[in-house]
Amino acid sequence: MDILKAQLELMPEWKDMLQQRYQILYTIALSKGIGRRTLAETLQLSEREVRKEFDLLRAQGLILVSREGAEVTPPGQQLLVELKSLVDEWSGRHEKETTLKRLLGIEEVHIVAGNSDDSEQAQLLLADEAAKWIFANLKPRMITAVTGGTTIAKIADHLPQSSKIEQLQFVAARGGIGKDVQLQANTIAALFAEKLNGSYKTLYIPDRLSESAYEAMTQEPFVQEMMALYEQMSILVHGIGDATEMARRRSSSSEELKLLKEQQAVSEAFGYYFNARGEVVHRIRTIGVQLEQLEQTPHIVAVAGGAQKAHALDSYFQQAPKQTVLITDEGAADQLIKVHTLQEEF
Known part of the structure; x- marks a missing residue:
């Protein structure tokens, strides 16, 4: 059993969390300058959930947030590329x-x-x-x-x-x-x-x-x-x-x-x-x-x-x-x- 499978055995909820976070990051990348409310409506999430994810992604340097909304940083874009195959397989x-x-x-x-x-x-x-x-x-x-x-x-x-x-x-x-x-x-x-x-x-x-x-x-x-x-x-x-x-x-x-x-x-x-x-x-x-x-x-x-x-x-x-x-x-x-x-x- 590889390390990823072992982690999922211990924390199966991690898969859903990663897929949701990936979807949020991907949506921001597609819709440059998107705001929290619009993102919440698009993904059918609560504004509270989106606000929490915004703060986390910003702290990790994956997005930038301004008056015009959120945009994905170059490290965030690279992460999306690296995770795509994994997310597609899990889904x-x-x-x-x-x-x-x-x-x-x-x-x-x-x-x-x-x-x-x-x-x-x-x-x-x-x-x-x-x-x-x-x-x-x-x-x-x-x-x-x-x-x-x-x-x-x-x-x-x-x-x-x-x-x-x-x-x-x-x-x-x-x-x-x-x-x-x-x-x-x-x-x-x-x-x-x-x-x-x-x-x-x-x-x-x-x-x-x-x-x-x-x-x-x-x-x-x-x-x-x-x-x-x-x-x-x-x-x-x-x-x-x-x-x-x-x-x-x-x-x-x-x-x-x-x-x-x-x-x-x-x-x-x-x-x-x-x-x-x-x-x-x-x-x-x-x-x-x-x-x-x-x-x-x-x-x-x-x-x-x-x-x-x-x-x-x-x-x-x-x-x-x-x-x-x-x-x-x-x-x-x-x-x-x-x-x-x-x-x-x-």
Whole structure:
């Protein structure tokens, strides 16, 4: 029995205490300048508990507290890095990652704490984990394509301001969906480029087109240039949507919504709608990354969380490329494992 196991045998409550303290420190690191009250609300702790932890972490030199709130010091940041594997193992997330990797048949799975459906903290953790993976895997002259959406937009906030990786290029993986410009692929590609001192290419055309408009657009030089870039992309970062929700965001007609219901569409990605078996049951005419281009892309990063997304994730991963990296949260992961367990039983 090693010394750590011996300590836990004697003081089993120490594990819960360490995980809570780690979560507090991590939340401060994600939300620079956070105050005690906001931190207490975010982690659903009492202000008294948070005040006690603040005092302890400050005394250890792990955080600095000012009028603007708390920030993690460099020693605190280093401690977070060193403790991550241990905390993930104790929480059971490491075991769940291994299980999901096997069940989905993909390259990597990363699971963060919480459930994005009802936790802003989980959404921050999801974006931060994705940003860390992307930054760690970027190499000079790489082309990275990004889709739009709330989850992908948050990733840009967590990327470090860096110029150490040369000649990076970021491209919008699709045209615009909805009216919120901040959540569109064009804006997100530009934000990634700004953070990492790269260049970017945008695709300022509607996400969906009529047949005649589609045929005309494919002949345009700038569209052909974008399609050539998709063929060369090394990393593709995308979300996975619920089929009905995505159709409504696109202001789909009542006929199209009826069709998706009849075809039992469950998930959506890249303008393709999939049923529970991962079969394409509908697609829209869109200029952007096409499904067949995924097979030749070295790294595909799918970022999605929340228990309510589990069926959409299960649908999409029926056919997802093996080189996919899934970054999700415990809410979605627990539900996905439950779904697969039930499928195996039957």
